[in-house]
Amino acid sequence: MATQVFAVTGNPILHSKSPNMFNAQFKHNGLDANYIYLAAETADEAIFLFRELNVTGMNVTSPFKETIGSLLDVVHDEALILGSVNTIVNKNGELHGYNTDFYGVTQSFIDAGISLKGKRCVVLGAGGAGKAAAYGLQSQGAQVVIVNRTEEKGRAAAEIIGCEYANIESLQTVVSECDILISALRQNVNPIQESWLNENIIVFDANYKGSPLVEMAKRKNCMIVSAEDWLLNQAVASYKLFLGASPDKAVMKSGLTMPTLADRNHVVSTIGIMGAGKTTHGKLLAEAMQFKFKDIDDEIVAKEHCSIPQIFSKKGEEYFRKVERETLSEIVAADKPCVISCGGGIVLHEQNRNILKQNSLVVWFYATPQTIINRISIDKRPLLQCDNPLEKLQELLASRMDNYVHTAHVVFSTEIHSKSHVTERLKDEIGRIWNKK
Secondary structure, eight states, rough: OEEEEEEEESSSSOOOHHHHHHHHHHHHHSSSSSEEEEEEESSSHHHHHHHHHHHHEEEEEEEESSTGGGGGGEHHHHHHTTOOOEEEEEEEEEEEEOOHHHHHHHHHHHHTTTTTTEEEEEEOOOOHHHHHHHHHHTTHHHHHHHOOHHHHHHHHHHHHOEEEEEEEGGHHHHHTOOOOEEEEETOOOOOOOOGGOOTTOEEEEEOSSOOOOHHHHTTTTOEEEHHHHHHHHHHHHHHHHHSSSSSOHHHHHHHGGGHHHHHHTTTTEOOOOOOOSSHHHHHHHHHHHEEEEEEEEHHHHHHSSSHHHHHHHHHHHHHHHHHHHHHHHHHHHHHHSSSOOOOTTTSSSSSHHHHHHHHHHHHHHHHHHHHHHHHSOOOOOOGSSSOOHHHHHHHHHHHHHHHHHHHHSSEEEEEESOOHHHHHHHHHHHHHHOOOO
16 A cells, blocks of 8 residues: 655745644554645645645645635535635545634634633634634634734625624724734734733734744733644644544644754755756755755766766666665765755665655655656666656656655655746745745
8 A cells, every 4th residue: 555645735834843743643653654845836736746646635824725725626614614725635536625723723722721702802814824713713602803904805704704803903902802812914923012912811823933922922921822732733633634533632742842844954855756856956956055965876976987877787776776875874974064966766775765854854856757758868867768768757756656755854846847946946945944045
Protein backbone atom coordinates (compact mmCIF):
# COMPACT_ATOMS: atom_id res chain seq x y z
CA MET A 1 0.00 0.00 0.00
CA ALA A 2 1.33 3.45 -0.96
CA THR A 3 2.32 6.00 1.63
CA GLN A 4 -0.55 8.37 2.39
CA VAL A 5 0.22 12.01 1.69
CA PHE A 6 -1.26 14.82 3.77
CA ALA A 7 -0.46 18.50 3.44
CA VAL A 8 -1.09 22.10 4.42
CA THR A 9 -1.19 24.86 1.82
CA GLY A 10 -1.22 28.64 1.87
CA ASN A 11 0.95 31.58 0.84
CA PRO A 12 3.22 31.86 2.80
CA ILE A 13 3.20 28.42 4.41
CA LEU A 14 6.50 27.33 6.03
CA HIS A 15 5.55 28.96 9.35
CA SER A 16 2.71 26.45 9.91
CA LYS A 17 3.01 24.03 12.84
CA SER A 18 0.48 21.62 11.33
CA PRO A 19 3.04 19.11 9.96
CA ASN A 20 4.53 18.52 13.42
CA MET A 21 1.10 17.89 14.96
CA PHE A 22 -0.06 15.41 12.35
CA ASN A 23 3.28 13.63 11.96
CA ALA A 24 3.48 13.14 15.73
CA GLN A 25 0.11 11.37 15.57
CA PHE A 26 1.06 9.30 12.51
CA LYS A 27 4.23 8.12 14.24
CA HIS A 28 2.28 7.34 17.43
CA ASN A 29 -0.19 5.23 15.43
CA GLY A 30 2.47 3.58 13.26
CA LEU A 31 0.85 4.85 10.06
CA ASP A 32 2.69 4.87 6.74
CA ALA A 33 1.91 8.53 6.15
CA ASN A 34 3.60 11.91 6.01
CA TYR A 35 2.27 15.44 6.29
CA ILE A 36 4.15 18.05 4.26
CA TYR A 37 4.02 21.69 3.23
CA LEU A 38 2.52 22.33 -0.18
CA ALA A 39 3.77 25.72 -1.39
CA ALA A 40 1.45 27.35 -3.91
CA GLU A 41 0.97 30.84 -5.25
CA THR A 42 -2.71 30.34 -6.04
CA ALA A 43 -5.53 28.01 -5.02
CA ASP A 44 -5.43 26.54 -8.54
CA GLU A 45 -1.77 25.61 -8.14
CA ALA A 46 -2.51 24.05 -4.75
CA ILE A 47 -5.22 21.84 -6.26
CA PHE A 48 -2.95 20.93 -9.19
CA LEU A 49 -0.35 19.61 -6.76
CA PHE A 50 -3.03 17.98 -4.58
CA ARG A 51 -4.25 15.92 -7.54
CA GLU A 52 -0.79 15.22 -9.00
CA LEU A 53 0.55 13.89 -5.70
CA ASN A 54 -2.70 12.04 -4.88
CA VAL A 55 -2.94 13.78 -1.52
CA THR A 56 -5.36 12.11 0.92
CA GLY A 57 -6.17 15.21 2.96
CA MET A 58 -5.09 18.83 3.10
CA ASN A 59 -5.51 21.77 5.42
CA VAL A 60 -5.90 25.22 3.89
CA THR A 61 -4.79 28.54 5.34
CA SER A 62 -4.66 32.15 4.20
CA PRO A 63 -5.21 33.39 1.53
CA PHE A 64 -6.91 30.39 -0.10
CA LYS A 65 -9.75 29.58 2.30
CA GLU A 66 -12.36 31.65 0.46
CA THR A 67 -11.29 30.82 -3.11
CA ILE A 68 -10.43 27.13 -3.06
CA GLY A 69 -14.01 25.91 -2.60
CA SER A 70 -14.90 26.67 -6.23
CA LEU A 71 -12.22 24.17 -7.34
CA LEU A 72 -13.66 21.26 -5.33
CA ASP A 73 -16.25 18.66 -6.27
CA VAL A 74 -18.31 18.94 -3.08
CA VAL A 75 -18.43 21.61 -0.35
CA HIS A 76 -20.09 20.59 2.91
CA ASP A 77 -22.07 22.08 5.77
CA GLU A 78 -20.40 25.01 7.51
CA ALA A 79 -17.87 25.47 4.69
CA LEU A 80 -20.78 26.07 2.30
CA ILE A 81 -22.48 28.49 4.68
CA LEU A 82 -19.29 30.42 5.42
CA GLY A 83 -17.84 30.29 1.92
CA SER A 84 -14.59 29.21 3.56
CA VAL A 85 -12.76 25.87 3.34
CA ASN A 86 -9.88 24.89 5.62
CA THR A 87 -9.98 21.09 5.16
CA ILE A 88 -10.04 19.05 1.95
CA VAL A 89 -10.52 15.28 1.80
CA ASN A 90 -9.83 13.13 -1.26
CA LYS A 91 -12.61 10.53 -1.54
CA ASN A 92 -11.62 8.26 -4.41
CA GLY A 93 -10.61 11.20 -6.57
CA GLU A 94 -13.55 13.40 -5.57
CA LEU A 95 -12.43 16.41 -3.53
CA HIS A 96 -14.62 17.37 -0.56
CA GLY A 97 -14.29 20.67 1.31
CA TYR A 98 -15.06 21.25 5.00
CA ASN A 99 -14.58 23.91 7.65
CA THR A 100 -13.22 22.93 11.07
CA ASP A 101 -12.10 26.43 12.09
CA PHE A 102 -15.37 27.19 13.87
CA TYR A 103 -14.94 24.02 15.99
CA GLY A 104 -11.36 25.08 16.76
CA VAL A 105 -12.70 28.27 18.30
CA THR A 106 -15.58 26.86 20.34
CA GLN A 107 -13.59 23.88 21.63
CA SER A 108 -10.79 26.17 22.76
CA PHE A 109 -13.20 28.03 25.02
CA ILE A 110 -14.65 24.74 26.29
CA ASP A 111 -11.10 23.54 27.09
CA ALA A 112 -10.48 26.78 29.00
CA GLY A 113 -13.67 26.28 31.02
CA ILE A 114 -15.40 29.33 29.52
CA SER A 115 -19.10 29.28 28.68
CA LEU A 116 -19.97 31.33 25.60
CA LYS A 117 -23.70 31.58 26.21
CA GLY A 118 -24.74 35.21 26.53
CA LYS A 119 -21.18 36.52 26.22
CA ARG A 120 -20.71 39.75 24.25
CA CYS A 121 -18.05 38.95 21.63
CA VAL A 122 -16.21 41.17 19.18
CA VAL A 123 -14.57 39.53 16.17
CA LEU A 124 -11.97 41.55 14.27
CA GLY A 125 -11.81 40.58 10.61
CA ALA A 126 -14.32 39.21 8.11
CA GLY A 127 -12.10 36.78 6.22
CA GLY A 128 -12.30 32.99 6.44
CA ALA A 129 -11.03 32.76 10.01
CA GLY A 130 -13.13 35.68 11.22
CA LYS A 131 -16.35 34.30 9.77
CA ALA A 132 -15.62 30.87 11.25
CA ALA A 133 -14.98 32.37 14.68
CA ALA A 134 -18.19 34.40 14.57
CA TYR A 135 -20.18 31.38 13.42
CA GLY A 136 -18.78 29.20 16.20
CA LEU A 137 -19.44 31.80 18.89
CA GLN A 138 -22.98 32.46 17.68
CA SER A 139 -23.74 28.74 17.55
CA GLN A 140 -22.92 28.55 21.28
CA GLY A 141 -25.30 31.36 22.20
CA ALA A 142 -22.90 34.29 22.23
CA GLN A 143 -23.83 37.82 21.12
CA VAL A 144 -21.44 38.54 18.25
CA VAL A 145 -20.32 41.75 16.57
CA ILE A 146 -18.01 41.65 13.53
CA VAL A 147 -15.74 44.64 12.96
CA ASN A 148 -13.98 44.97 9.64
CA ARG A 149 -12.14 47.84 7.94
CA THR A 150 -13.97 47.21 4.64
CA GLU A 151 -17.61 47.80 5.47
CA GLU A 152 -19.08 45.90 2.51
CA LYS A 153 -17.17 42.75 3.37
CA GLY A 154 -17.93 43.08 7.07
CA ARG A 155 -21.67 43.56 6.53
CA ALA A 156 -21.77 40.61 4.12
CA ALA A 157 -20.08 38.38 6.71
CA ALA A 158 -22.46 39.53 9.46
CA GLU A 159 -25.43 38.77 7.23
CA ILE A 160 -24.15 35.25 6.59
CA ILE A 161 -23.67 34.60 10.30
CA GLY A 162 -26.81 36.42 11.40
CA CYS A 163 -24.89 38.65 13.81
CA GLU A 164 -24.23 42.38 14.15
CA TYR A 165 -21.72 44.50 12.25
CA ALA A 166 -19.92 47.58 13.57
CA ASN A 167 -17.71 49.89 11.54
CA ILE A 168 -14.08 50.48 12.43
CA GLU A 169 -14.83 53.97 13.80
CA SER A 170 -16.91 52.43 16.62
CA LEU A 171 -14.28 49.85 17.54
CA GLN A 172 -13.33 51.46 20.87
CA THR A 173 -16.95 51.48 21.99
CA VAL A 174 -17.74 47.86 21.14
CA VAL A 175 -14.46 46.66 22.68
CA SER A 176 -15.12 48.50 25.91
CA GLU A 177 -18.51 46.74 26.17
CA CYS A 178 -17.37 43.20 25.26
CA ASP A 179 -16.59 40.11 27.30
CA ILE A 180 -14.51 38.38 24.62
CA LEU A 181 -12.27 39.91 21.94
CA ILE A 182 -11.13 37.74 19.05
CA SER A 183 -8.69 38.90 16.39
CA ALA A 184 -8.64 37.10 13.05
CA LEU A 185 -6.38 39.67 11.39
CA ARG A 186 -2.99 39.20 9.76
CA GLN A 187 0.11 39.06 11.95
CA ASN A 188 1.11 42.45 13.36
CA VAL A 189 -2.15 44.08 12.19
CA ASN A 190 -3.70 45.41 15.39
CA PRO A 191 -6.18 48.31 15.52
CA ILE A 192 -6.69 47.92 19.30
CA GLN A 193 -5.20 50.43 21.72
CA GLU A 194 -4.00 49.14 25.05
CA SER A 195 -6.04 51.70 26.98
CA TRP A 196 -9.24 50.12 25.62
CA LEU A 197 -8.57 46.81 27.39
CA ASN A 198 -9.36 45.84 30.95
CA GLU A 199 -8.82 42.73 33.04
CA ASN A 200 -12.39 41.53 32.50
CA ILE A 201 -11.93 41.01 28.74
CA ILE A 202 -10.92 37.57 27.45
CA VAL A 203 -8.56 37.88 24.47
CA PHE A 204 -8.10 35.29 21.73
CA ASP A 205 -5.83 36.00 18.73
CA ALA A 206 -5.79 33.50 15.85
CA ASN A 207 -2.16 34.33 15.10
CA TYR A 208 0.28 32.05 16.91
CA LYS A 209 3.42 33.53 15.35
CA GLY A 210 3.44 36.47 17.74
CA SER A 211 0.71 38.97 18.56
CA PRO A 212 0.92 42.62 19.63
CA LEU A 213 -2.67 42.30 20.89
CA VAL A 214 -1.76 39.42 23.19
CA GLU A 215 1.22 41.33 24.57
CA MET A 216 -1.09 44.24 25.37
CA ALA A 217 -3.60 41.88 26.98
CA LYS A 218 -0.92 40.39 29.22
CA ARG A 219 0.04 43.81 30.48
CA LYS A 220 -3.63 44.52 31.27
CA ASN A 221 -4.00 41.18 33.10
CA CYS A 222 -6.61 39.91 30.64
CA MET A 223 -7.34 36.20 30.44
CA ILE A 224 -5.82 34.86 27.21
CA VAL A 225 -6.95 31.85 25.22
CA SER A 226 -3.98 30.51 23.23
CA ALA A 227 -3.95 30.68 19.43
CA GLU A 228 -2.30 27.26 19.49
CA ASP A 229 -5.48 25.87 21.07
CA TRP A 230 -7.40 27.05 17.99
CA LEU A 231 -4.80 25.44 15.74
CA LEU A 232 -4.86 22.20 17.73
CA ASN A 233 -8.63 21.85 17.95
CA GLN A 234 -9.29 22.54 14.26
CA ALA A 235 -6.55 19.98 13.47
CA VAL A 236 -8.21 17.35 15.68
CA ALA A 237 -11.45 17.83 13.73
CA SER A 238 -9.56 17.67 10.42
CA TYR A 239 -7.85 14.43 11.47
CA LYS A 240 -11.26 12.83 12.03
CA LEU A 241 -12.31 13.86 8.52
CA PHE A 242 -9.06 12.61 7.00
CA LEU A 243 -8.94 9.19 8.64
CA GLY A 244 -12.36 8.56 10.17
CA ALA A 245 -10.94 8.17 13.67
CA SER A 246 -10.20 10.43 16.62
CA PRO A 247 -6.53 11.26 17.31
CA ASP A 248 -4.88 11.39 20.70
CA LYS A 249 -5.15 15.11 21.40
CA ALA A 250 -2.19 15.07 23.79
CA VAL A 251 0.00 13.49 21.12
CA MET A 252 -0.99 16.08 18.53
CA LYS A 253 -0.38 18.84 21.06
CA SER A 254 3.13 17.51 21.69
CA GLY A 255 3.89 18.33 18.05
CA LEU A 256 3.49 22.03 18.83
CA THR A 257 6.67 21.97 20.94
CA MET A 258 8.80 19.99 18.47
CA PRO A 259 11.63 21.70 16.54
CA THR A 260 10.45 23.58 13.47
CA LEU A 261 12.08 24.38 10.13
CA ALA A 262 13.23 27.66 11.65
CA ASP A 263 15.86 25.62 13.51
CA ARG A 264 17.50 24.41 10.27
CA ASN A 265 19.01 27.62 8.95
CA HIS A 266 22.21 26.13 7.62
CA VAL A 267 21.34 23.68 4.82
CA VAL A 268 18.69 23.46 2.08
CA SER A 269 18.51 20.24 0.07
CA THR A 270 16.69 19.95 -3.27
CA ILE A 271 15.19 16.65 -4.41
CA GLY A 272 12.94 15.47 -7.23
CA ILE A 273 12.90 13.42 -10.38
CA MET A 274 15.49 14.24 -13.05
CA GLY A 275 14.73 17.46 -14.91
CA ALA A 276 12.44 18.89 -12.23
CA GLY A 277 14.83 21.76 -11.53
CA LYS A 278 16.92 20.69 -8.53
CA THR A 279 20.23 22.00 -9.86
CA THR A 280 18.96 25.10 -11.64
CA HIS A 281 16.90 26.34 -8.71
CA GLY A 282 19.51 25.21 -6.21
CA LYS A 283 22.17 27.38 -7.85
CA LEU A 284 19.88 30.40 -8.04
CA LEU A 285 18.79 29.98 -4.43
CA ALA A 286 22.36 29.61 -3.18
CA GLU A 287 23.36 32.77 -5.01
CA ALA A 288 20.35 34.70 -3.70
CA MET A 289 20.95 33.61 -0.09
CA GLN A 290 24.75 33.82 -0.33
CA PHE A 291 25.11 30.15 0.57
CA LYS A 292 27.60 27.67 -0.86
CA PHE A 293 26.22 25.49 -3.64
CA LYS A 294 27.01 21.78 -3.82
CA ASP A 295 25.83 19.49 -6.62
CA ILE A 296 26.26 15.90 -5.47
CA ASP A 297 26.63 14.59 -9.01
CA ASP A 298 29.38 17.13 -9.73
CA GLU A 299 31.13 16.18 -6.50
CA ILE A 300 30.99 12.51 -7.52
CA VAL A 301 32.38 13.27 -10.99
CA ALA A 302 35.30 15.14 -9.44
CA LYS A 303 35.92 12.32 -6.99
CA GLU A 304 35.69 9.50 -9.55
CA HIS A 305 37.33 11.38 -12.45
CA CYS A 306 34.65 10.29 -14.91
CA SER A 307 31.12 11.25 -15.91
CA ILE A 308 27.93 9.90 -14.34
CA PRO A 309 27.03 7.89 -17.49
CA GLN A 310 30.53 6.36 -17.44
CA ILE A 311 30.19 5.39 -13.77
CA PHE A 312 26.87 3.70 -14.50
CA SER A 313 28.32 1.95 -17.55
CA LYS A 314 31.61 0.79 -16.03
CA LYS A 315 30.77 0.20 -12.36
CA GLY A 316 26.98 -0.04 -12.22
CA GLU A 317 24.23 1.76 -10.35
CA GLU A 318 24.91 0.04 -7.02
CA TYR A 319 28.45 1.42 -6.93
CA PHE A 320 27.18 4.88 -7.87
CA ARG A 321 24.63 4.83 -5.04
CA LYS A 322 27.36 3.89 -2.56
CA VAL A 323 29.52 6.83 -3.60
CA GLU A 324 26.44 9.07 -3.53
CA ARG A 325 25.74 8.20 0.13
CA GLU A 326 29.33 8.85 1.11
CA THR A 327 29.38 12.19 -0.69
CA LEU A 328 26.13 13.36 0.90
CA SER A 329 27.43 12.55 4.39
CA GLU A 330 30.64 14.46 3.73
CA ILE A 331 28.84 17.59 2.48
CA VAL A 332 26.35 17.73 5.33
CA ALA A 333 29.14 17.35 7.87
CA ALA A 334 31.46 19.94 6.37
CA ASP A 335 29.74 22.64 4.34
CA LYS A 336 27.37 25.03 6.12
CA PRO A 337 25.47 27.07 5.20
CA CYS A 338 24.85 25.57 1.79
CA VAL A 339 22.31 24.45 -0.79
CA ILE A 340 22.69 20.82 -1.86
CA SER A 341 21.36 19.65 -5.22
CA CYS A 342 20.66 15.92 -4.95
CA GLY A 343 20.47 13.33 -7.69
CA GLY A 344 17.01 12.06 -8.58
CA GLY A 345 17.58 8.66 -7.02
CA ILE A 346 19.20 9.77 -3.77
CA VAL A 347 15.97 9.11 -1.87
CA LEU A 348 16.07 5.40 -2.71
CA HIS A 349 18.16 4.63 0.36
CA GLU A 350 16.83 5.11 3.88
CA GLN A 351 20.18 6.35 5.17
CA ASN A 352 20.13 9.19 2.63
CA ARG A 353 16.53 10.06 3.46
CA ASN A 354 17.35 10.29 7.16
CA ILE A 355 20.46 12.39 6.59
CA LEU A 356 18.54 14.86 4.45
CA LYS A 357 15.46 15.10 6.65
CA GLN A 358 17.35 15.48 9.91
CA ASN A 359 20.03 17.89 8.71
CA SER A 360 18.37 20.19 6.18
CA LEU A 361 15.22 21.83 4.92
CA VAL A 362 14.26 19.47 2.09
CA VAL A 363 12.59 21.03 -0.95
CA TRP A 364 10.91 18.70 -3.44
CA PHE A 365 10.68 20.24 -6.90
CA TYR A 366 7.83 18.74 -8.88
CA ALA A 367 6.89 18.81 -12.56
CA THR A 368 4.90 16.30 -14.59
CA PRO A 369 6.88 13.71 -16.58
CA GLN A 370 5.59 15.13 -19.89
CA THR A 371 6.78 18.63 -19.00
CA ILE A 372 10.18 17.25 -17.99
CA ILE A 373 10.57 15.26 -21.23
CA ASN A 374 9.85 18.45 -23.17
CA ARG A 375 12.59 20.38 -21.37
CA ILE A 376 15.53 17.98 -20.98
CA SER A 377 18.19 16.46 -23.27
CA ILE A 378 17.41 12.75 -23.12
CA ASP A 379 20.82 11.70 -24.42
CA LYS A 380 22.39 13.05 -21.22
CA ARG A 381 20.18 10.93 -18.97
CA PRO A 382 21.47 7.33 -18.57
CA LEU A 383 18.22 6.02 -17.09
CA LEU A 384 16.21 7.26 -20.09
CA GLN A 385 18.20 5.44 -22.74
CA CYS A 386 15.26 3.33 -23.91
CA ASP A 387 12.52 3.14 -26.55
CA ASN A 388 9.96 5.12 -24.56
CA PRO A 389 11.63 7.75 -22.30
CA LEU A 390 8.30 9.21 -21.14
CA GLU A 391 7.00 5.86 -19.96
CA LYS A 392 10.32 5.18 -18.24
CA LEU A 393 10.21 8.54 -16.45
CA GLN A 394 6.63 7.89 -15.35
CA GLU A 395 7.72 4.53 -13.93
CA LEU A 396 10.67 6.11 -12.14
CA LEU A 397 8.48 8.77 -10.55
CA ALA A 398 5.89 6.20 -9.46
CA SER A 399 8.57 3.94 -7.95
CA ARG A 400 10.17 6.82 -6.03
CA MET A 401 7.04 8.73 -5.03
CA ASP A 402 6.79 7.27 -1.52
CA ASN A 403 10.46 8.04 -0.90
CA TYR A 404 10.05 11.66 -2.00
CA VAL A 405 7.00 11.97 0.26
CA HIS A 406 8.92 10.66 3.28
CA THR A 407 11.97 12.85 2.61
CA ALA A 408 10.45 16.23 1.69
CA HIS A 409 9.41 19.00 4.02
CA VAL A 410 7.90 21.16 1.27
CA VAL A 411 6.83 20.75 -2.37
CA PHE A 412 7.26 23.47 -5.00
CA SER A 413 5.89 23.15 -8.52
CA THR A 414 8.21 23.97 -11.43
CA GLU A 415 5.51 23.08 -13.96
CA ILE A 416 4.78 26.52 -15.41
CA HIS A 417 6.64 29.27 -13.55
CA SER A 418 9.95 30.74 -14.71
CA LYS A 419 13.15 29.73 -12.95
CA SER A 420 13.62 33.14 -11.39
CA HIS A 421 10.01 33.27 -10.20
CA VAL A 422 10.15 29.90 -8.44
CA THR A 423 13.49 30.76 -6.85
CA GLU A 424 12.21 34.11 -5.61
CA ARG A 425 9.18 32.46 -4.02
CA LEU A 426 11.38 29.87 -2.34
CA LYS A 427 13.79 32.52 -1.09
CA ASP A 428 10.86 34.50 0.31
CA GLU A 429 9.40 31.46 2.10
CA ILE A 430 12.75 30.50 3.63
CA GLY A 431 13.54 34.10 4.46
CA ARG A 432 10.33 34.44 6.45
CA ILE A 433 11.28 31.61 8.81
CA TRP A 434 15.02 32.22 8.85
CA ASN A 435 14.83 36.03 8.98
CA LYS A 436 17.05 36.39 5.92
CA LYS A 437 14.70 38.44 3.72
